[in-house]
Amino acid sequence: MxxxxxxxxxxxxxxxxxxxxxxxxxxxxxxxxxxxxxxxxxxxxxxxxxxxxxxxxxxxxxxxxxxxxxxxxxxxxxxxxxxxxxxxxxxxxxxPCKKGFYQSLSGQQECLPCSRGFYTNFTGSPLCHPCPAGSFNNNTGGESCTSCSPGFFASKQSSTSCLPCALGNFCNSSSCTQCQLCPAGAEALQTAAKACTPCRPGMHKTPRQTLCQICNSGFYQILWGQESCDICPENHYCPSPDVNPILCPNDAFCPKGSTAPGYCMETFFRKAGESCELAPVTIALLVIGGGVALLFIILLILRRRREADGELTVARAPLLHKERPQGRYYGLPCDTEPVYAGW
Incomplete structure (x- = not known):
C-alpha cells in the first residue's frame, strides 16, 4: 500500500x-x-x-x-x-457563547446578551445570573457586576443602579445591601454619607432619631456627640444650651431649669430667702392709698345723705305763692290765692 x-x-x-x-x-x-x-x-x-x-x-x-x-x-x-x-x-x-452572552438552546445562530442587572463571567453560559444585592450592572452583555460604593446601597438582586443613603443614615463600606441609622449622638447631614458626625454642643440625638436636636429650654449640653441634655441646676441659669450654667445673682431667683434669673419687682418688693416680700416703701404707699380711699368713700356717703335730706325738706315745705290776674270774685278783691298749709 x-x-x-x-x-x-x-x-x-x-x-x-x-x-x-x-x-x-x-x-x-x-x-x-x-x-x-x-x-x-x-x-x-x-x-x-x-x-x-x-x-x-x-x-x-x-x-x-x-x-x-x-x-x-x-x-x-x-x-x-x-x-x-x-x-x-x-x-x-x-x-461557546463569550462572557456576557448566553444561549439556552443548542444549534442557534447567535448568542443573546445578558440584560441589565444580569451577568455571566464564563463562556458557553446557558443563562445569565442576577447581580447580587449590594452590586449593580447598568449595561447589557455584562461580564460582571459592580459593587456599590460607600454611601450607596442596593437591597435587591438584579439592580441596575445603587441608591444613596438617606439623611441620618450611612454606609462605610462597599457592597452595602442597606444603610444603617447613625448611632446615638451622631448624625449624617447629607445623603450618600460614608460616616456620621457627632452632635454639636447644645444638641443631642437618641438612637431612634434621624438628626440631632437642639436641647429644650432650661437644658444644656457642652460636650460633642451626646445622647441627651442635662437640666440646668438650681441656683443657676442657662441662657444658651451650649454653655455652662451661670451662677444666679444674690438678689435673684434661679430655680432648676431656669433660662434667666428672676428678680423681685424693684422698689415695691425685695428678696427674702426663697421668695419676695413687700418693701417698706410699698407698705407705706399701701397705707396711704388705703386711707385716701377710705376718706373718699366717707365723703361720698355724706354727700349722698345730704342730697337725700334736701329732697325731703322740699317735699315738706308749704305750697308756693302763685300769681293770678287781678279781678274780683263775688265782690271781693282777690289778688292772690289763699295759701294752704299741710300735705
Whole structure:
C-alpha cells in the first residue's frame, strides 16, 4: 500500500483517538481557523490531510483536536455542533457563547446578551445570573457586576443602579445591601454619607432619631456627640444650651431649669430667702392709698345723705305763692290765692 492509501485509516484512527481520550497521542485531524471580521469571529473548518506539514500517518501526534464547542462525528469524520447550549454558526464549527452572552438552546445562530442587572463571567453560559444585592450592572452583555460604593446601597438582586443613603443614615463600606441609622449622638447631614458626625454642643440625638436636636429650654449640653441634655441646676441659669450654667445673682431667683434669673419687682418688693416680700416703701404707699380711699368713700356717703335730706325738706315745705290776674270774685278783691298749709 502506498503512502497516500494509508491516510483515510490513519485519519479515522486520529479522530477516534481524540474522542476516546484526550491523553491519547493521536488526536483528531481537525483544525478550526477563526477569521476576524467586523461582525465578530467567524470560524472556518479546515480538515488537515496527510500532506499537511507536521501531520501524517507517521506523525499523528501533531494533529489538532476539534475546536471548543464541537465534537467528533463518527459518521462524517468531522467535528459537529455540540449538543450543549452555545453558539453554532454551521456544522463543524461550534463556538461557546463569550462572557456576557448566553444561549439556552443548542444549534442557534447567535448568542443573546445578558440584560441589565444580569451577568455571566464564563463562556458557553446557558443563562445569565442576577447581580447580587449590594452590586449593580447598568449595561447589557455584562461580564460582571459592580459593587456599590460607600454611601450607596442596593437591597435587591438584579439592580441596575445603587441608591444613596438617606439623611441620618450611612454606609462605610462597599457592597452595602442597606444603610444603617447613625448611632446615638451622631448624625449624617447629607445623603450618600460614608460616616456620621457627632452632635454639636447644645444638641443631642437618641438612637431612634434621624438628626440631632437642639436641647429644650432650661437644658444644656457642652460636650460633642451626646445622647441627651442635662437640666440646668438650681441656683443657676442657662441662657444658651451650649454653655455652662451661670451662677444666679444674690438678689435673684434661679430655680432648676431656669433660662434667666428672676428678680423681685424693684422698689415695691425685695428678696427674702426663697421668695419676695413687700418693701417698706410699698407698705407705706399701701397705707396711704388705703386711707385716701377710705376718706373718699366717707365723703361720698355724706354727700349722698345730704342730697337725700334736701329732697325731703322740699317735699315738706308749704305750697308756693302763685300769681293770678287781678279781678274780683263775688265782690271781693282777690289778688292772690289763699295759701294752704299741710300735705
Amino acid at each position: 502506498d503512502r497516500w492509501g494509508l491516510f483515510p485509516a490513519t485519519a479515522a484512527v486520529c479522530f477516534i483517538g481524540m474522542v476516546l481520550s484526550q491523553t491519547t497521542p493521536t488526536p483528531a485531524v481537525m483544525n478550526t481557523t477563526l477569521l476576524q471580521s467586523t461582525t465578530g469571529l467567524t470560524p472556518t473548518p479546515v480538515i488537515l490531510s496527510s500532506t499537511t506539514l507536521g501531520c501524517n500517518e507517521f506523525n499523528v501526534s501533531t494533529c489538532e483536536s476539534c475546536a471548543p464547542g464541537s465534537q467528533y462525528d463518527n459518521n462524517t469524520l468531522l467535528c459537529t455542533c455540540c449538543s450543549d447550549p452555545g453558539l453554532c454558526i454551521f456544522p463543524g464549527a461550534c463556538l
